[in-house]
Amino acid sequence: MKAGGWTAVWFRAAAACVLTLCFGCLHVVTLKSQPLTRFGGFPQSTGPPISYETFYFGQKIDHFGFLEDGTFKQRYLVADKHWQQPGGPIMFYTGNEGDITWFCNNTGFMWEIAEELGAMLVFAEHRYYGESLPFGQDSFSDSKHMNYLTSEQALADFAVLIQNLKSTLPGAQHSPVIAVGGSYGGMLSAWFRMKYPNIVIGALASSAPIWQFPGMVPCGDFYKIVTQDFAKSGSNCDANIRKSWKAINNVSSTASGLQWLSEEFSLCTPLKNKNDAIVLKNWLQETWVDLAMVDYPYEANFLQPLPRWPIQVVCKYLGFSSTVSDYQLLHGVSQAAKVYYNYTGSTSCLNTSQTATGSYSRLDLPGACTEMVMPMCTDGIQDMFEPEEWNFQAFSDECNAMFGVRPRADWADTVYGGKDIASHSNIIFSNGGLDPWSAGGVTHNITDSLVSIMIPDGAHHLDLRYSNDQDPASVRAARAIEVKYFQKWIREAEKTASKP
Ligand SMILES: *[C@@H]1O[C@H](CO)[C@@H](O)[C@H](O)[C@H]1NC(C)=O
Ligand SMILES: *[C@@H]1O[C@H](CO)[C@@H](O)[C@H](O)[C@H]1NC(C)=O
Ligand SMILES: *[C@@H]1O[C@H](CO)[C@@H](O)[C@H](O)[C@H]1NC(C)=O
Ligand SMILES: *[C@@H]1O[C@H](CO)[C@@H](O)[C@H](O)[C@H]1NC(C)=O
Ligand SMILES: *[C@@H]1O[C@H](CO)[C@@H](O)[C@H](O)[C@H]1NC(C)=O
Secondary structure (H helix, E strand, O other): OOOHHHOHHHHHOHHHOOHHHOHHHOOOOOOOOOOOOOOOOOOOOOOOOOOOEEEEEEEEOOOOOOOOOOEEEEEEEEEOOOOOOOOOOEEEEEOOOEOHHHHHHOOHHHHHHHHHHOOEEEEEOOOOEOOEOOOHHHOOOOOOHHHHOOHHHHHHHHHHHHHHHHHHOOOOOOOOEEEEEEOHHHHHHHHHHHHOOOOOOEEEEEOOOOOOOOOOOOOOHHHHHHHHHHHHHOOOHHHHHHHHHHHHHHHOOOHHHHHHHHHHOOEOOOOOOHHHHHHHHHHHHHHHHHHHHOOOOOOEEOOOEEOOOHHHHHHOOOOOOOOOOHHHHHHHHHHHHHHHHOOOOOOOOEOOOOOOOOOEOOOOOOOOOOOOOOOOOEOOOOOOOOOEOOOHHHHHHHHHHHHOOOOOOOHHHHHHOOOOOOOOOOEEEEEEOOOHHHHHOOOOOOOOOEEEEEEOOOOOOHHHOOOOOOOOHHHHHHHHHHHHHHHHHHHHHHHHHHOO
16 A cells, blocks of 8 residues: 555645546556666565466446446456365465455565465456456546446456356365455455355455555544654664755755755756755655565565665665754755665666555555545644644545545445444454554454454555565564464364255
């Protein structure tokens, strides 16, 4: 899931019109291929090479009405090398906002447990992403075409696809299916089990902020966690970032200051006015959030090639303990930003209209302007950002201006149960303590079968990644518990199936 940008950041920047953050201009940023000589290359994964077959399934564009009768091709990937048929389990990745091959490549956990479980792996692409476009190139042309981009439709796609696989694949008829997902994909896997318990026997929802909706968690918690990550990673690190916003305001008040900033940050396009300085601040804020999401214990390339524990590296440039000039402070900030944007040393200039997103779509969360309103706010005291209140009305007005639709603030609560989900079963909610999205996650056990696993040293869905020598013990333990639950659910399903 891409940064809490949508609300606070996007909003602050609305005047400056940061269009890359809006639905109107879907734009998948792919990483430039890098020479990577300095570091000997960043493998996509640290695991064995993966191999799968790609298929396409004809899905209804609209599962819930009967007037739109069209279909589109939904892409899904299948790996059945370790599948024990008949009846072996199916691990089903509920695709999120991006190209499914990228999630497939970055979900090493599933590849590593396939053999032990004798499981088939299926990765299903989310409608409107990758190659699964309901109206081809016109899918984003206007809000009428985008009308079928909802989590409910996506879940129905998954359900119909699984029913079809089970009825057409020899040996799959009695296969128990377990949903797996991370981030928004984790929200989908949890909701999938809640809405379709007849189709999946359980779900692993990793780093899934199913409570980041109005009235469920304090709007400031997300940015508080980002701040704590920086506070923990170097002395004065959060305090100096907190100061940097005023320093930018000060320096950007003159033409020579704007020019200095442009040079110091090696910007592709020089800052011309106050508005550009606002864009710079928003971009930095998003950068710090992204770093918090990918603060992994080993060198990795998820959103961007980064060193191990990247925030510690960033904080080396932000350790000023006494008062320094605005210029000295901002020199440190620019060095810190370059850890994120130029770790490989092959970036020629920094572009404030781009943050690195890997293959996460620039579309951010599907439904941010419709069914998935995620309140975020900052106060500058408990967090290191400029104060910004959550303002639903202003947010709604922006959505309306841009797409002619208004979000329904309470719909997520109504349709997915909000905090009243104790009647459901067999869902694991895993959360990384470093991950700002844990603010909206389920971080306590609800019942015996709605369990929460905390990974204190984990960033965004670390447990779903390939195992690594430098993994902290907490994530190893989490993966072991997750597999235990899978095995338990599978045993229970087999028992039920064998009853007449
Ligand atoms: C996933 O990995 C395969 C090779 O294993 C590669 O061809 C493909 O480009 C990768 N996909 C993405 C989106 O990175
Ligand atoms: C910004 O300018 C004000 C007024 O000159 C000054 O007091 C302050 O120290 C400067 N820098 C920061 C980081 O606030
Ligand atoms: C990125 O790093 C390389 C190697 O250190 C350097 O030559 C280049 O100027 C840097 N780019 C930016 C934008 O700072
Ligand atoms: C900066 O990023 C934007 C949005 O991706 C792109 O349109 C623009 O061409 C980029 N500018 C430069 C100089 O690379
Ligand atoms: C929830 O219960 C499980 C199983 O007893 C335990 O491993 C886990 O630590 C608990 N989670 C939390 C957040 O207390």
